[in-house]
Amino acid sequence: GAGVSQTPSNKVTEKGKYVELRCDPISGHTALYWYRQSLGQGPEFLIYFQGTGAADDSGLPNDRFFAVRPEGSVSTLKIQRTERGDSAVYLCASSTTGGLTDTQYFGPGTRLTVL
Amino acid sequence: KNQVEQSPQSLIILEGKNCTLQCNYTVSPFSNLRWYKQDTGRGPVSLTIMTFSENTKSNGRYTATLDADTKQSSLHITASQLSDSASYICVVSAGNAGNMLTFGGGTRLMVKP
Numbered sequence: 001g002a003g004v005s006q007t008p009s010n011k012v013t014e015k016g017k018y019v020e021l022r023c024d025p026i027s028g029h030t031a032l033y034w035y036r037q038s039l040g041q042g043p044e045f046l047i048y049f050q051g052t053g054a055a056d057d058s059g060l061p062n063d064r065f066f067a068v069r070p071e072g073s074v075s076t077l078k079i080q081r082t083e084r085g086d087s088a089v090y091l092c093a094s095s096t097t098g099g100l101t102d103t104q105y106f107g108p109g110t111r112l113t114v115l
Numbered sequence: 116k117n118q119v120e121q122s123p124q125s126l127i128i129l130e131g132k133n134c135t136l137q138c139n140y141t142v143s144p145f146s147n148l149r150w151y152k153q154d155t156g157r158g159p160v161s162l163t164i165m166t167f168s169e170n171t172k173s174n175g176r177y178t179a180t181l182d183a184d185t186k187q188s189s190l191h192i193t194a195s196q197l198s199d200s201a202s203y204i205c206v207v208s209a210g211n212a213g214n215m216l217t218f219g220g221g222t223r224l225m226v227k228p
Contacts, residue, residue, distance in 0.1 A: 004158070033215075042119070042204050042218030043159070056215060091158055100146045100210055101166065106158025 002026070004107035006092050012113045013082055021077040021110045023092030029105075031098030032075050034067055035091040037109070043091050049075060050098055082114045117142040119219035121205050127225045132195055136222045138188040138205030146210030150179050150190045153202045153221070162190070162203075195226045 005024045013019050025032050030051050035043035045059040049069045057067070064082075069075040079086055089109040095102035119140045128134050140148070147166045151159035163172045163179040165188070172179050176193045192199055205219040 035218075040220070040223075042206075042220045043216075044218070045215050048215055059215075093158070100208060101164060103161045103164070104216065106160070108156070108158050 004092055004094055004105050006090075006107040006110050008110060009108065010111045010113075012115065014115050015082060015084060017082050017114075019079050019082055019112065021079075021090050021112070023075045023077070023094075023107060025073060025075070025092070025094030026105055027073075029094035029096055030072065031095045031102070031104075032069060033093045033095075033104060034075070034077050035093065037089045037091055039088075046077070046090075048098070055098075079112075082112075084114050087112055087114045117207070117209055117217045119205055119207050119217050121203075121219035121222050123222060124220070125223040125225070127227060128195055130195060130197055130226050130228050133191065133193050134195060134224065136190045136192075136203050136205075136224070138190070138219055140186050140188070140205070140207045140217070140219075142186075142207040142209050142217055144210045145183065145186075146208040148179075148181055148188050149206045149208075149216075150177070150188075151204040151206055153204055155201070159204055159206075192224075197226050197228060200224060200226045 032049040034046040037043040047057040051072045064080045067077045091109045093104040093106045122137045149164045150162045153159040165181045178191045202221040204221040
């Protein structure tokens with residue numbers, strides 16, 4: 001079956017611009033996660049959705065970052081007034097229920113470059 | 116603060132050789148520990164998962180160990196293949212609602228012919 005997909009695969013933008021990154025989770029997965037991975041580092045948690053609601057957004061670095069999942073499937077991560085430090089790979093993952101031993105299946109990521 | 120540290124940062128071995136990667140964590144409360152393999156330009160893929168009561172788990176040529184007392188884990192790769200070249204990431208779940216994961220920085224493994 002289809003895995004987690006993310007679009008675009010690459011995004012280059014200028015400092016100060018607004019970007020949207022999209023994640024299509026595995027069909028039927030209620031839990032969805034966004035992570036950010038800087039070069040040579042492990043991913044860092046940003047936000048977790050259970051269904052349509054953001055159950056934990058404690059990883060969002062500041063109020064320029066926002067994410068939605070209006071119908072409980074596709075999610076969009078939105079970044080306003082981008083800064084060069086936002087450059088990273090943004091990973092999305094989904095799991096069946098968000099249970100403690102559920103496997104999180106990751107998408108290929110979106111590489112964001114802010115010039 | 117929950118932390119996961121891995122060593123070495125990078126490793127080069129010859130094809131056919133074995134290697135062991137290390138992971139130390141300070142995550143509380145502990146729920147489970149996973150090892151992920153991440154190929155360049157791809158998302159991480161789960162290799163093994165171990166809960167508190169498990170101290171070893173195998174997946175083909177990959178064997179993970181867990182010592183919950185010392186908060187250490189290792190991933191042993193047997194008879195390495197060129198396709199094992201990747202980053203291996205140790206990931207710990209704190210057992211909080213939603214299963215948010217704390218990731219180590221990874222060990223970058225290169226297997227040479």
